Amino acid sequence: MRALLLLCFGLFCGSLIAQGTGDPPATALSFSRTTSIPLNKVQLHDRALEALAATFGREPGAKVLLTDRESGTIEAVARMNFRSEMLTGREETMGTIAYSIHVQVNAGELRVVVSALAHTGNRNTARGGISVGKLMRDDVHAQTTAGLGRSNVVRVHAELRELATTRINSLLQSMEAYIRANMEP
Numbered sequence: 001m002r003a004l005l006l007l008c009f010g011l012f013c014g015s016l017i018a019q020g021t022g023d024p025p026a027t028a029l030s031f032s033r034t035t036s037i038p039l040n041k042v043q044l045h046d047r048a049l050e051a052l053a054a055t056f057g058r059e060p061g062a063k064v065l066l067t068d069r070e071s072g073t074i075e076a077v078a079r080m081n082f083r084s085e086m087l088t089g090r091e092e093t094m095g096t097i098a099y100s101i102h103v104q105v106n107a108g109e110l111r112v113v114v115s116a117l118a119h120t121g122n123r124n125t126a127r128g129g130i131s132v133g134k135l136m137r138d139d140v141h142a143q144t145t146a147g148l149g150r151s152n153v154v155r156v157h158a159e160l161r162e163l164a165t166t167r168i169n170s171l172l173q174s175m176e177a178y179i180r181a182n183m184e185p
Helices: 002-018 041-054 150-181
Strands: 031-036 063-068 073-082 095-106 109-121
Touching: 031 150, 041 063, 041 073, 041 095, 041 109, 041 150, 073 150, 095 150, 109 150
Parallel strands: none
Antiparallel strands: 031 109, 063 073, 073 095, 095 109
């Protein structure tokens, strides 16, 4: 009888250990937009390059790294400025959000992916900068940061994510509108 109870208890405890925590996986923040535009590959590549210069190209530090008409690829980087509305660590967290832009053009289709969003704080302060680092899809997986408590890191991360989401979605929408407005009839 004792052996049977011990066996049942062992199986029960073993099954509890095998269950996961249920936390969603940590994923980095990224944005993508696919648009159908009735142009051939070369025409669409040229319009996309113009639209990139007119939208993302106006952001601080914007630079086209690669453009290839044959493969239909455009690679660029840019950044946006950030200043927290929170008083705690405002000067130290003031800085930039850097990101990369990948544009893939096919005949009649334009795909834009904005990824690798990372925050860098103001390094010129007396206490040094507070950098949140890579931006994540949710605040639960925000990286711990020296100089800020966990609740402040979550609040700053939420501010960063909200600013990036608003600004990049606006730029993606403007880029699509620019291409559509400048299509040849």
